[in-house]
Amino acid sequence: xxxxxDLSVEITHGDRIVRPVTGxxxxxxxxxxxxxxxxxxxGKSMTGLAxxxxxxxxxxxxxxxxxxxxxxxxxxxxxxxxxxxGNDISMVFQDSMTSLNPTRSVGDQxxxxxxxxxxxxxxxARRSAAEMLALVGIPRPQERMGDFPHQLSGGMRQRxxxxxxxxxxxxxxxxxxxxxxxxxxxxAEILELLGELKQQLGMAMILVTHDMGVVVRHADRVGVMxxxxxxxxGRTADLFRSTRHQYTHALLASIPTLAQDKDVELFSIPxxxxxxxxxxxxxxxxxxxxxxxxRCRTETPRPVAGPGEGHLFACWNPVDxxxxxxxxxxxxxxxxxxxxxDAQRVRLSVVDLRKEHPVSAKGVFGRRRSVKAVAGVxxxxxxxxxxxxxGESGCGKSSLGRMLVALDAPTSGEVLLDGDxxxxxSPRRLGSRRAKLQMMFQDSHASLDPKMRIDxxxxxxxxxxxxxxAEERAERARALLAGVGLGxxxxxxxxxxxxxxxxxxxxxxxxxxxxPDVLVADEPVSALDVSIRSQVxxxxxxxxxxxxxxxxxxxxxxxxxRYLVDRVGVMxxxxxxxxxxxxxxxxxxxxxxxxxxxxxxxxxxxxxxDTPVDRVHGELPSPLDPPSGCRFRTRCPLATDLxxxxxPVLEDVGDDHAVACHFPLQPKLRETTTAEALTAGEAR
Amino acid sequence: xxxxxRRVLVSLVVLLGISLVVFLMLNLISDSPGRAALGQQxxxxxxxxxxxxxxxxxxxxxxxxxxxxxxxxxxxxxxxKLNEEVGTLLLQNAPRSAMLSLAGLVLALVIAIPLGxxxxxxxxxxxxxxxxxxxxxxxxxxxxxxALVLIGIFSQTIPLFPAEASQSSSPWVVFTxxxxxxxxxxTLAITNVVVFAQYQRSAALEQLGMDxxxxxxxxxxxERIVLTRHLLRNAITPIITLVGVLIPTLLAGNLIVEAxxxxxxxxxxxxxxxxxxxxxxxxxxxxxxxxxxxxxxLVADLVVARADRRIELGx
Numbered sequence: 001x002x003x004x005x006d007l008s009v010e011i012t013h014g015d016r017i018v019r020p021v022t023g024x025x026x027x028x029x030x031x032x033x034x035x036x037x038x039x040x041x042x043g044k045s046m047t048g049l050a051x052x053x054x055x056x057x058x059x060x061x062x063x064x065x066x067x068x069x070x071x072x073x074x075x076x077x078x079x080x081x082x083x084x085x086g087n088d089i090s091m092v093f094q095d096s097m098t099s100l101n102p103t104r105s106v107g108d109q110x111x112x113x114x115x116x117x118x119x120x121x122x123x124x125a126r127r128s129a130a131e132m133l134a135l136v137g138i139p140r141p142q143e144r145m146g147d148f149p150h151q152l153s154g155g156m157r158q159r160x161x162x163x164x165x166x167x168x169x170x171x172x173x174x175x176x177x178x179x180x181x182x183x184x185x186x187x188a189e190i191l192e193l194l195g196e197l198k199q200q201l202g203m204a205m206i207l208v209t210h211d212m213g214v215v216v217r218h219a220d221r222v223g224v225m226x227x228x229x230x231x232x233x234g235r236t237a238d239l240f241r242s243t244r245h246q247y248t249h250a251l252l253a254s255i256p257t258l259a260q261d262k263d264v265e266l267f268s269i270p271x272x273x274x275x276x277x278x279x280x281x282x283x284x285x286x287x288x289x290x291x292x293x294x295r296c297r298t299e300t301p302r303p304v305a306g307p308g309e310g311h312l313f314a315c316w317n318p319v320d321x322x323x324x325x326x327x328x329x330x331x332x333x334x335x336x337x338x339x340x341x342d343a344q345r346v347r348l349s350v351v352d353l354r355k356e357h358p359v360s361a362k363g364v365f366g367r368r369r370s371v372k373a374v375a376g377v378x379x380x381x382x383x384x385x386x387x388x389x390x391g392e393s394g395c396g397k398s399s400l401g402r403m404l405v406a407l408d409a410p411t412s413g414e415v416l417l418d419g420d421x422x423x424x425x426s427p428r429r430l431g432s433r434r435a436k437l438q439m440m441f442q443d444s445h446a447s448l449d450p451k452m453r454i455d456x457x458x459x460x461x462x463x464x465x466x467x468x469x470a471e472e473r474a475e476r477a478r479a480l481l482a483g484v485g486l487g488x489x490x491x492x493x494x495x496x497x498x499x500x501x502x503x504x505x506x507x508x509x510x511x512x513x514x515x516p517d518v519l520v521a522d523e524p525v526s527a528l529d530v531s532i533r534s535q536v537x538x539x540x541x542x543x544x545x546x547x548x549x550x551x552x553x554x555x556x557x558x559x560x561x562r563y564l565v566d567r568v569g570v571m572x573x574x575x576x577x578x579x580x581x582x583x584x585x586x587x588x589x590x591x592x593x594x595x596x597x598x599x600x601x602x603x604x605x606x607x608x609x610d611t612p613v614d615r616v617h618g619e620l621p622s623p624l625d626p627p628s629g630c631r632f633r634t635r636c637p638l639a640t641d642l643x644x645x646x647x648p649v650l651e652d653v654g655d656d657h658a659v660a661c662h663f664p665l666q667p668k669l670r671e672t673t674t675a676e677a678l679t680a681g682e683a684r
Numbered sequence: 685x686x687x688x689x690r691r692v693l694v695s696l697v698v699l700l701g702i703s704l705v706v707f708l709m710l711n712l713i714s715d716s717p718g719r720a721a722l723g724q725q726x727x728x729x730x731x732x733x734x735x736x737x738x739x740x741x742x743x744x745x746x747x748x749x750x751x752x753x754x755x756x757x758x759x760x761x762x763x764x765k766l767n768e769e770v771g772t773l774l775l776q777n778a779p780r781s782a783m784l785s786l787a788g789l790v791l792a793l794v795i796a797i798p799l800g801x802x803x804x805x806x807x808x809x810x811x812x813x814x815x816x817x818x819x820x821x822x823x824x825x826x827x828x829x830x831a832l833v834l835i836g837i838f839s840q841t842i843p844l845f846p847a848e849a850s851q852s853s854s855p856w857v858v859f860t861x862x863x864x865x866x867x868x869x870x871t872l873a874i875t876n877v878v879v880f881a882q883y884q885r886s887a888a889l890e891q892l893g894m895d896x897x898x899x900x901x902x903x904x905x906x907e908r909i910v911l912t913r914h915l916l917r918n919a920i921t922p923i924i925t926l927v928g929v930l931i932p933t934l935l936a937g938n939l940i941v942e943a944x945x946x947x948x949x950x951x952x953x954x955x956x957x958x959x960x961x962x963x964x965x966x967x968x969x970x971x972x973x974x975x976x977x978x979x980x981x982l983v984a985d986l987v988v989a990r991a992d993r994r995i996e997l998g999x
Contacts, residue, residue: 052902054898054901082906083904085901086904090903098894098895098896101918102896102992102993102994103992104913104917112900112905112913116904116909150994161899164899165902
C-alpha cells in the first residue's frame with residue numbers, strides 16, 4: 001500500500017540545516033496498523049508529515065521515495081498532492097483543542113473534505129458528516145453539528161477529528177499521537193474506535209506515538225525511531241519478545257510498570273537524545289549506549305534480519321540472551337532517615353477541604369453557581385511518607401495540591417502541618433512556615449523565570465526567607481545541584497539553555513532549597529520523554545528515601561504514582577473515592593473507578609495485549625452539577641438506585657485501605673446495612 | 685441581553701462623567717459666556733446682564749444640571765457666535781464627516797486586511813520587509829504632512845486632483861464628486877492602513893502557526909481556501925476591536941484632513957469654534973466624541989463575540 005524507501009528529510013533554518021529523518025525504510029500493508037514509536041525529536045512525526053507532503057517551512061525530502069499504491073509522492077505537484085491529501089491519505093493530529101478551527105461549527109469542519117474532494121454541496125456534505133459523527137460514537141450527532149469546538153470535551157473533539165479524517169474513506173490514516181492529550185479512560189476508547197473503524201473501512205493505519213503500551217495493544221507491526229533513523233522494526237510480538245536493538249531494549253526497561261518492584265531502581269538511559277543538527281556519524285544511540293564500542297561511534301550500522309519474519313535492526317552489538325536478564329540495582333535501605341517512632345507521626349493532615357470557584361450567574365437574578373473543584377477531602381500524610389493523588393484531568397487533584405502548599409486558600413476545611421493550621425492564613429502570618437511546604441511544578445519551562453540565571457533561581461527561596469550570607473547560599477546552590485545530579489557549570493546558565501530533564505531537576509532542587517518537611521510534586525515527569533522520565537523518577541525516589549521527606553505526588557499516570565509513593569488516594573470529581581497503601585490499592589482495588597482506571601492503562605507487554613479489559617466508559621460529568629449520591633454512578637457498571645440517593649462515605653475494606661462505595665469490589669470489614677448507609681449519608 | 689443592558693447603563697454613567705469633566709473644564713478656561721458672546725467691545729454691564737438673563741451667574745453645578753436637563757430635551761445649546769442652534773450646526777456637518785470617515789475606513793480595511801495577510805504569508809520576504817518599512821515611515825509622519833505631500837505631487841506637480849475638497853453640502857459628495865474627494869480620502873486611508881496592516885500581519889502570523897491551519901491543509905484544501913475559509917475569520921478579531929476603538933479617533937483624523945482640504949465637516953466646525961471660543965459647540969463636539977468612543981467599543985465587542993463563539997459576553 002505504502003512503501004517508503006531510504007527517506008531523508010532536511011529542514012533549512014537560515015544557514016542551519018537540521019536532518020530530522022535519515023534513510024528510513026518502511027512498508028505499510030493493506031489493512032494493517034504500523035506503529036512508529038520514538039521520543040521527541042526522533043523523527044516519527046516528520047516521517048508522517050513527509051508522507052502527507054506537509055513538511056514545515058524550509059523542509060524538503062532530499063532523497064528516497066514514497067510510493068503510494070503505484071503513485072510516487074516525492075516530487076508530486078501541488079494540485080495532484082491536494083487530491084490525495086484528506087482523500088486517500090488522511091491525518092489525525094495530537095491536540096484536538098488547537099487542531100479544530102475555533103470559529104467554525106464542527107459539522108462544517110467534518111463536511112469540508114467532501115466539498116473539497118467530491119464536489120458535494122454543503123447540504124449533502126452535512127448529511128454525510130452527521131452520519132460520520134454517529135459512526136465515531138458522538139451521541140445525538142444532529143444536535144452536535146452546529147456546536148463549536150470549545151463546547152465539546154477533549155474526547156469528543158478527538159472523535160470529531162477522526163470523523164474529519166475518515167469522511168472521504170481514505171485508504172491510509174496517519175494518526176500522530178492521537179490520544180496523548182487525553183485521559184487513560186478516554187484514550188482506551190479512542191484507540192478502540194480507531195481499530196474498529198480501520199476494520200470497517202478496510203484502511204491501513206500508521207500510529208505515531210511515544211507510548212509503548214499503546215503500540216503493543218494496537219499495532220500489528222512496529223518501527224522504533226531514534227535520532228531520525230529507524231533502529232528496529234518487526235511484528236509487534238517479535239519486537240517486544242526478542243528485542244535486539246540496544247535502544248529499544250533500554251527504552252522498554254526504563255518504563256515504570258504497574259507491577260514495578262519499588263525497591264529496585266528504574267533502569268535509566270543516561271544523557272539526552274541527540275540534536276538533529278549535529279553531524280551524524282556512527283550509531284546515533286552510541287553516546288548513551290552501555291554496550292557501545294569504537295565501531296558504533298565511527299560506522300553507521302546497516303539493518304540486519306532478526307529472528308522473526310520481517311524483523312530488522314540496525315545495531316552492531318545487539319542484545320543477546322545473557323543481557324536480557326539485566327542486573328538490578330536496589331535502593332540503599334540503610335539510607336532511610338526516618339526512625340520507627342518518627343514514621344508514625346502525622347506530618348500533614350487535610351480536614352474536609354473544599355474549594356469552589358464561583359461561576360457567573362445566568363441573568364441578573366440567576367442563582368449563583370459554583371464549580372466544586374474539591375468537595376470535602378480528608379487524608380493524612382505521615383512523616384517520611386510519600387502520598388499519591390491520582391485521577392483524571394478535572395478531578396481536582398491539582399487544585400488540592402495548590403491548597404496543600406498554601407498557594408490557594410480553601411473555601412472551607414483546613415490543612416494542618418504538624419498540628420498547626422497553614423491554610424487560609426495571610427502571607428505575613430504564614431511567614432516562615434511556608435518554607436516547610438514546597439512545590440515542584442509540571443511545566444519546568446513555565447515555572448522557571450526565563451530572565452533569571454540558575455544560581456539566582458536556586459538562591460531566591462533562601463533570599464526571601466533571609467537564610468545565610470551570599471557565599472553560604474552559593475555553596476548551598478552547588479550542593480543542591482550536586483544532589484540532583486547536575487554540575488556546578490549550570491549555575492551560570494539560563495533555563496532555556498537547559499534540556500527538559502535538566503530543567504525539571506532544577507525545579508526539584510529549588511523545591512528542596514529550604515529543606516522542606518513536605519514536598520508537593522504536581523505531574524513531576526509528565527512533560528518528559530520516557531528515557532529522561534526514569535532519570536528524574538529515580539532521583540525523586542532516592543531523595544524521598546534519603547531525606548525522610550514527606551511528599552505528595554500528583555499525577556494522572558498510575559505507574560508513576562505506583563513507583564513513587566507508599567500510600568495513594570484516588571480522586572473522582574473532587575472527592576476521594578479510595579485511599580490506602582499503594583500495593584493494596586493497586587492489587588486489590590475496591591472502588592469500581594479505581595479498577596477501571598487500572599484496567600485502562602496500556603501495558604507494554606505483548607502477552608497481555610489481547611486480554612479483554614473492563615475499563616471505565618463514558619466521560620467525566622460536569623463539576624458544576626455533579627451527580628447526586630455517588631459521583632461515579634453515571635459511569636459505574638454496578639450502580640443501583642441506592643447510589644443515586646446516598647453519597648457513600650469512606651469505609652475500611654482492609655488494613656489501611658478505605659473506599660467510598662456502596663458495592664465495593666473487596667469485602668468491607670464491617671458490613672453496613674442500607675438503612676445505616678442512608679442515615680450516614682443524610683448525616684453528611 | 686442582560687449584558688447589553690448592563691453595558692448601556694455603564695455607558696450612560698461614563699458619558700455623564702465625560703460631560704461633567706468637559707463642562708467644568710470649559711467653565712474654568714472661559715472668562716464668562718457673556719464676554720464670549722458679546723465680544724471685547726461690550727460694556728461690563730451688558731455682559732453681566734447677558735449672564736443674568738441666561739443664568740450664567742448661578743453656581744457651576746446648577747448650570748451643569750440645567751445643561752443636562754437641556755440635553756435630555758435634545759437641545760444641545762445655542763452658538764451665540766453663529767447665532768444658530770448647536771444641534772442644527774452639527775446636523776449640517778455630521779453626515780459629511782461621517783461619510784468621509786466611513787469611506788476612508790472601508791478603503792483602509794480593503795487594502796490593509798489583504799496586505800497584512802499577504803505580509804504574514806510572505807513573512808521575512810521582500811514584500812513583507814518593504815511593506816513594514818514603508819508602514820513605519822508613514823506611521824511616523826504626521827497626517828497633515830502626508831496631505832501636503834500628496835497635494836504637492838498629485839495636485840501641483842501632476843495636476844490630477846484638486847487641492848481643495850468639494851464644498852458641496854451633500855453628504856454623498858464622496859461618491860458624486862470622487863475627483864475632488866480623492867486626496868482627502870487617500871490621506872485618511874494611508875494613515876489607517878499603516879496601523880491596520882501591521883495589526884493584521886501579526887494576528888495572521890499567530891493564526892498561521894496554529895494546528896487547525898495544518899489540519900485544513902491535511903484535508904487537501906488549497907492555500908486560497910485555507911486563507912479565506914479558515915484563517916481570515918480567526919485573524920480578523922483584533923482588527924474589529926481596533927476599528928471600534930478608532931471610530932472616535934477618525935473624527936479627530938478628520939479634523940486635520942478637513943482643515944487641510946477645507947472640507948466643511950465636523951472637524952472644520954470644531955476648529956473654527958475653537959478659534960471663535962464658541963463653547964457650546966466645543967462642548968457638544970466633545971460629548972459626541974465620548975459617545976462615539978463608548979458606542980464603538982460596545983459594537984466592537986458585540987461583533988467580536990459574534991465572530992468568535994468562544995467569547996461569552998458578560999463573563
